[in-house]
Amino acid sequence: MIEVHDLYKSFGAKAVLRGVDLSVERGETMVIIGGSGSGKSVLIKHMIGLLNPDRGHVEVAGENITDTHDEDLNHLRQRFGMLFQGAALFDSMPVWQNVGFALIEHKHMGRAEVRDMAQEKLEMVGMPDVLDLMPAELSGGMRKRVGLARAIAMDPEILLYDEPTTGLDPIMADVINRLIRSLQERLKVTSVVITHDMVSAYHIGDRLAMLYQGRIIEIGTPDAIRGSENPVVHQFVTGSSEGPAQAR
């Protein structure tokens, strides 16, 4: 579904991605793990064409998203839903307009219809009574869930999650993890999650890939990653400051 080929990206003198190859199968949940500043966000932003690589390319459902621009790219992006780290809700709009934004823009639905659809999606994420609240009135966990409702509003084929549990308390993190899992089972979407929260990674991932020094150094099932003999992977998943990887 998503094919990343030999991706290179630098910002100034800093090489962030140095030849990333990754293949995400249709319907699976791929979790990309890695330390802060390892380039996880940069990688996921390439998958939806928010960033352009210096070299290499990304294919989505057979289409080269790296060479797609303007209207075609906007069209291709309607097959995606993305949950941002801080939810990135539009703070000038109430919740229902946030959730229904793409429906208003692309499907030209009327107000009542959009509100109905928004309500349906909000119920799916367990937030039935917030239609007319403003984003500023919501807590962090509620914002994430509204963000998730917005991400699934257009019934996407692919869902991208940028650190879905970061900044949440453990209970709310578990709520989000279960939600992601259940959405995957119900919607049968292909998902890519980036996180450094190993509890979350084991819970929601079909496969895990570790990004380190600009490359994918190991990829496998949660069990395989948990039992990895690669010293960097082992150090990361056990959460130790001692080992080959230096904290930055």
Added chain:
Amino acid sequence: MPDPAAPPSPVLLRFPAAVGRVALDVLFEVGAVGRYLFQSFREGVRPPYRVRNIFRQMEVLGVNSMPVVLITAIFTGMVLALQTHTGFKRFNAESLVGTVVALSMTRELGPVLTGLITAGRAGASIAAELGTMRVTEQIDALATMGVSPVKYLMVPRIVAGLVMLPILTIFADVVGITGGYFVGVEVLGANPTVYIKRTFDYLDMEDITGGLIKAAVFGILIALISSYKGFTAEGGAEGVGRATTGAVVLSSMAVLISNYFLTTLITGS
């Protein structure tokens, strides 16, 4: 005697290097702003036209700037009458105070003061709003939902600038001239009929339209530069602050510098 073949000392090189770097930075920014202008035009001429966004920006950019513009204009017109009177009295030309106020306001002070005030007020608010949207990933979110941020956010602001600056300028012209009349007649004791006659006798339509053309260009520049600064903000709250300062400074400079060249073009000299 120094050896002419020896490489210049690093200290001597530092100055031209710094000048070169600044020049490159300026060129880079001008190029980037130009690219956004081009993209805004290309995407702006295509439907849908987002009329509601445009009207909201017209309110933010124009209507909300009105009180400050009016206060500035009326006091500028009043001061202009006082100063002109003081100067012109020396060669018995007090009767031309109205003419000078009218020409100065319409040709120069109306558009430029309106431009500078809008650059400060609306420029800051555009850069802060879009900068916050940038650092909280709201602009990325727009893009991921298949909506062009340039079309959705930048184009309505540019259109609002293009429309509202001339309108603000008309108000500034009228209020400034009225302020001048008030001082000329009530404070300096000019004959009201003569003052009004002198105001309009030498005022051509071109004086007014020339000023409005300038204002329209200022409106585009302010909205474009401030949006650009917001779009390219990075690094959290501090970055938004830097973008806001940059937007005000850059768009004020753009108003003043473009004013000279626009005046050259309009007057044909």
